Amino acid sequence: MSTEDGRSFDLDRAWRLDERVSIRPERFGALLYHFGTRRLSFLKSRQLLDVVRGLAEQPTARAACVQAGVRDAELPRYRAALAALAASRMIRPRSA
């Protein structure tokens, strides 16, 4: 078991969804399934789904959060969520 400290996730990098991940929007947010790891992640808000979907197009994760309407006070919570997704390899750093 590993514990990700939300503060160590770099919001100011470029990120993207792993290409082996399938997204399924739901009423409560979304389901993410990673075909490689066979792990299922539940995103518990539509706003987080918007952040994740915006990652590939935005220069940084922070920009994706802003674009999705995440307010400053909420950023730590979203950073923690993104850290969890990175730890389970749902999202990964983008080279470009």
Added chain:
Amino acid sequence: MDEHVAVVAEAVDSTRPQVPGQDATEREPELVDELLVEEVSIDGMCGVY
């Protein structure tokens, strides 16, 4: 092939942000840490043999 990494995502901020777009049933004031992500193995659902 499978890595069973249990992930804990903790909200560092102790304030309770109102997340626009979520309906009231998704806010539970009695939880100290509200996780926006939860993870489980695809094997973690009963009814599949």
Added chain:
Amino acid sequence: MSHVDTGRAAGQRLVEHFECGLDAPICLTWELTYACNLSCVHCLSSSGRRDPRELSTAECTALIDELERMQVFYVNIGGGEPTVRPDFWDLVDYATAHRVGVKFSTNGVKITPEIAQRLAGSDYVDVQVSLDGATEEVNDAVRGPGAYRTALRAMEHLAAAGFVGFKVSVVVTRHNVGQLDAFQAIADRYRAQLRLTRLRPSGRGADVWDELHPTAAQQRALYEWLLAHGEQVLTGDSFFHLAGYGESLPGLNLCGAGRVVCLIDPVGDVYACPFAIHDSFLAGNVRADGGFARVWRESALFADLRRPHGGGACSACSAYDACRGGCMAAKFFTGLPLDGPDPECVRGHGEAALATVAAGSAPRPSSDHSHRTGPVPVTIGRRRPPERACDENPLAGFALPVR
């Protein structure tokens, strides 16, 4: 903060969402054929003889297309023995080419070195080999002579082909519950992952459940063993009724039947789950207008399962929040009411309830595809006569692989 604690706290809300059902299953079991080369005494699908009404290859690919549209992530293809269908490998390829992940359950009979190589090369196919004894004696008492060797041979081939992490899946019984460390050793030897699942009184399991299900003391020991092994050992969430002991095991701890999972059987019937093959849990058929999607979204049975149900007789119990009243299939096939305790309730309420069930009054499986010949090692079953008059040989043209 342990992942189990946060899982339970956050999972309460998720459980509420899932208990209301989703627009599509997350994953499901697809029994491809009732044909099987074995006659395991506890077979939950009463398999053996092929049903002549089986879905055709075209109907199967059409179903896969539907699952893709619905974004069902993952199907567990079982049976019977799914690999005895001549189109099995084509269907697996079709599914994975259409973004539907596949795990298939097998007794290992067709896992040759060549097949193992093919499987090792695919990222989207997982294999689950069934084993119910860590020794030949214990295994074959339930699965028949030769079954142990077939399973281990398959595991050797998979390991030799470099397939890391295939599943060794065990149904826990009174006779193998003392072999858990040995099962783990077998899994380790072949670089596989161990999976322990619950014996249910379903299919032929109804006939042997009394003799084979773990005792209360064994159940407790199993629970402790599972806790100690954490996420290293899979369970298919099949022991969520044990959450009544205290700490919950990894998984959603939720009955997914008709809510996030279901069964599609070889003739296209859709049931709430593979442990509930009975008319009472039949939601519809994929051959009807609207296909599988309509059954999932509109069937009266699933709508009923997705409505909030109180705990009934269990609601006053302090364990109810954790155990949710246990498994409805286990209750149904032991003749217990669905709004009362699980037959293996950790508080002992199920045992008390069972004592009041009139002998012979428990529901019988709706169909029986068992082979008509061959000994049943454990007990003479009270199985009713098979409903089909035809006597097809499901293995026509099939030859055992040469070592």
